[in-house]
Amino acid sequence: MVELYDGPLDVPTILQRWYEEEAQSNYGAYIPFIGTVRAEDEIDGLSFDIYEPILASWFDAWQQRAKEAGALVKMAHSRGDVPLHHSSYIAAVFSPKRRVALETIDLFVEDFKASAPIWKYDLKNGERIYAKDRSTPISGSGLLKG
Amino acid sequence: MVELYDGPLDVPTILQRWYEEEAQSNYGAYIPFIGTVRAEDEIDGLSFDIYEPILASWFDAWQQRAKEAGALVKMAHSRGDVPLHHSSYIAAVFSPKRRVALETIDLFVEDFKASAPIWKYDLKNGERIYAKDRSTPISGSGLLKG
Amino acid sequence: MVRIEFLGPIQKASIELEASSLRDVADQLHHDKEVREWLETAAVAVNDTLVASLDTPLKDGDKVSLLPPVCGG
Amino acid sequence: MVRIEFLGPIQKASIELEASSLRDVADQLHHDKEVREWLETAAVAVNDTLVASLDTPLKDGDKVSLLPPVCGG
Numbered sequence: 001m002v003e004l005y006d007g008p009l010d011v012p013t014i015l016q017r018w019y020e021e022e023a024q025s026n027y028g029a030y031i032p033f034i035g036t037v038r039a040e041d042e043i044d045g046l047s048f049d050i051y052e053p054i055l056a057s058w059f060d061a062w063q064q065r066a067k068e069a070g071a072l073v074k075m076a077h078s079r080g081d082v083p084l085h086h087s088s089y090i091a092a093v094f095s096p097k098r099r100v101a102l103e104t105i106d107l108f109v110e111d112f113k114a115s116a117p118i119w120k121y122d123l124k125n126g127e128r129i130y131a132k133d134r135s136t137p138i139s140g141s142g143l144l145k146g
Numbered sequence: 147m148v149e150l151y152d153g154p155l156d157v158p159t160i161l162q163r164w165y166e167e168e169a170q171s172n173y174g175a176y177i178p179f180i181g182t183v184r185a186e187d188e189i190d191g192l193s194f195d196i197y198e199p200i201l202a203s204w205f206d207a208w209q210q211r212a213k214e215a216g217a218l219v220k221m222a223h224s225r226g227d228v229p230l231h232h233s234s235y236i237a238a239v240f241s242p243k244r245r246v247a248l249e250t251i252d253l254f255v256e257d258f259k260a261s262a263p264i265w266k267y268d269l270k271n272g273e274r275i276y277a278k279d280r281s282t283p284i285s286g287s288g289l290l291k292g
Numbered sequence: 293m294v295r296i297e298f299l300g301p302i303q304k305a306s307i308e309l310e311a312s313s314l315r316d317v318a319d320q321l322h323h324d325k326e327v328r329e330w331l332e333t334a335a336v337a338v339n340d341t342l343v344a345s346l347d348t349p350l351k352d353g354d355k356v357s358l359l360p361p362v363c364g365g
Numbered sequence: 366m367v368r369i370e371f372l373g374p375i376q377k378a379s380i381e382l383e384a385s386s387l388r389d390v391a392d393q394l395h396h397d398k399e400v401r402e403w404l405e406t407a408a409v410a411v412n413d414t415l416v417a418s419l420d421t422p423l424k425d426g427d428k429v430s431l432l433p434p435v436c437g438g
Contacts, residue, residue: 011162011165012158012161012162012165012166015158015161015162015165016157016158016161016162019157019158019161019180020158023231024231026184026185026231027182027184028181028182028183028184029179029180029181029182030179030180030182031177031178031179031180031251032161032177032178033175033176033177033247033248034165034175034176034177035174035175035244035365036173036174036175036176037174038172038173038174038242039172048364049299049300049301050364051299051300051357051359053340054337054340054342054357054359057340057341077364077365085169085170085172088365089364089365096184098181098255098259098438101179102179102251102252102255102256105177105248106248106252109244109248109365110248112364112365113244113362113363113364113365114362115362116362116364117299117300117359117362118362118363118364118365119299119300119301119360119362119363120363120364120365121301130300130301131363132301132361134363135360135361135362135363136361136362136363137333137334137335137360137361138335138342138359138361138362139335140335140336140342140343140344141333141334141335141336141359141361142331142332142333142334143314143318143335143336143343143344143345143346144314144317144318144321144331144334144336144346144358145318145331145332181438194437195372195373195374196437197372197373197430197432199413200410200413200415200430200432203413203414223437223438234438235437235438244365255438258437258438259435259436259437259438260435261435262435262437263372263373263432263435264435264436264437264438265372265373265374265433265435265436266436266437266438267374276373276374277436278374278434280436281433281434281435281436282434282435282436283406283407283408283433283434284408284415284432284434284435285408286408286409286415286416286417287406287407287408287409287432287434288404288405288406288407289387289391289407289408289409289416289417289418289419290387290390290391290394290404290407290409290419290431291391291404291405
C-alpha cells in the first residue's frame with residue numbers, strides 16, 4: 001500500500017521502518033528516493049491533492065511489475081501543505097540485484113511523475129496556485145476533447 | 147570524506163544524519179543506495195579490506211565530478227566482518243534535480259564496484275575466502291604482466 | 293445517470309448526466325465553459341480505471357473522472 | 366630502494382627492491398612465484414596514484430602498490 005500522510009513526511013522514521021521491515025528478506029540493495037520541497041520562485045511551500053483510488057491501482061500495478069523484475073517497491077507521499085525544506089515523497093526499491101534496483105528506482109520515479117494522480121500547488125502569499133507549467137498530462141489524456 | 151566503520155553500518159542513523167546535514171541545502175532529491183549482506187552459498191557473512199589512501203582520492207575525484215553535475219555524494223563502508231542481513235555499504239547522492247540524482251547514483255555505484263580499492267571475502271566455516279570470482283580488475287590492471 | 297467528477301485543480305463540483313457512452317459525456321461537457329478548457333489535457337477514468345476510447349459504454353451509476361495534468365513528488 | 370606493497374588478498378609482506386622504473390619492478394616480480402599469478406590482474410599505484418605506463422620512473426623511497434581485483438559493497 002502507498003502510505004499517505006497529512007503534511008510533511010517523517011523521513012528518518014519511514015526509511016528506518018522500511019529498512020527493518022525487509023531486514024530478513026534477503027534483498028541486497030535498498031534504494032529510497034526522497035523528494036524535498038526546494039525554495040524557488042519565492043514559494044512558501046507546496047501543497048498536494050491526491051486521488052487515492054487510482055493511485056492505489058497504479059501502485060498495485062507497479063508492485064506486480066517490480067515483482068516480475070525481482071524487486072519490491074514502497075512509497076509514501078504527503079497530502080496537503082508541505083513547507084520549504086521538508087519532504088513530500090519517498091519511493092523505494094528493494095532487490096537482491098544491484099542492477100535491478102538501480103533500473104527499477106529510475107523507472108518507478110519517472111512513471112510516478114508522469115502518471116500518479118497527484119496535483120501540486122505552489123503556496124505563495126497565502127494562495128494555493130496549481131503548478132500547471134510543471135505538470136504532465138497523463139498518457140491518453142485529451143480523450144474528451146472531441 | 148568516506149566514512150569507514152569497523153563492522154556493520156548503523157544504516158538508520160547514517161541515513162538520518164546525512165538527511166539532516168543537507169536539510170537546508172535546498173536539494174530536491176536525496177537517493178541513498180544501501181548494500182546488505184545476502185544469505186547465499188552458505189556463507190556466514192562477508193569481510194572487507196580497504197586501502198584508504200586510494201579510496202580517499204577516488205572519492206575526492208567523485209566529489210568533484212558530482213559537483214560539476216550539480217550534485218553531492220556521500221559514502222560509508224564497513225571494514226572487517228559483516229554478518230548476514232547487515233549492511234556494509236551506503237552511497238548517496240543529493241541534487242536539486244531529479245534526473246541528475248538518478249543518473250549520478252547509478253554511475254557512482256557502478257564506478258564504486260569497478261574501481262574502489264576494497265576487497266571482499268566470504269566468511270565460511272571460520273575461513274576468510276577472497277571473493278575472486280565476483281571481483282573486477284581495476285581499469286589498467288595487468289600493467290606488470292610484462 | 294452517470295456521475296462526472298472533476299479532480300485536482302478543476303474547481304467544480306460533481307455533476308450528473310444522462311449518457312450511454314463517453315462520447316455522450318464529451319458532447320455534453322463541450323457546452324460547459326468551465327470544463328471545456330480542461331478537456332484537451334485531462335485523462336479520463338471510468339469507475340477508477342483509466343480508459344482510452346470514446347466508445348467506452350456507460351451504465352446507470354457509473355462514475356467518470358477527469359484527471360488534469362499531474363505533478364506528484 | 367623502492368618499497369613494494371601487496372594489497373588485499375595478496376598475502377605477502379612488503380618487500381624492498383632496487384628499481385628506476387616500473388619496468389624494473391615488473392622484471393623482478395616475475396621471478397617471485399607467490400606474486401607472479403597476481404601480475405595479470407593487479408593494478409599498480411605509485412605513491413598512492415594509479416599509473417598506466419611501465420616507463421613510470423621511480424626514485425628512492427617511492428612506494429609501489431599492487432591492487433588485485435576489487436569488490437566493494
